[in-house]
Amino acid sequence: MPKMKTKSGAKKRFKMSATGKVMAGQAGKRHGMIKRSNKFLRNARGTTTLSAPDAKIVKSYMPYNR
Incomplete structure (x- = not known):
């Protein structure tokens, strides 16, 4: 099974908090x-x-950051 890819635009704009919430500007x-x-x-x-x-949409773009 190949690696899943992270959307480059999403990783630049969002980050995950320690509790799993999505932080944005x-x-x-x-x-x-x-x-x-x-x-x-x-x-x-x-x-x-x-x-x-x-947040559900953004998390689908970042499969390894959950």
């Missing part, structure tokens, strides 16, 4: 920061955990 911080409120920008720092349906 916050959305909405690429451009257009002037029109966003300071509260939004503060809350969008760092990373966040993906919802269960989204």
Whole structure:
């Protein structure tokens, strides 16, 4: 049986936490920061955990990282 492949885009964008949740960068911080409120920008720092349906999709892209 050959090795299963990991999606290159997924391994660059997501990482798994120790408990098996999928961590991703916050959305909405690429451009257009002037029109966003300071509260939004503060809350969008760092990373966040993906919802269960989204995490299920990402985990299928990363077969060895479970």
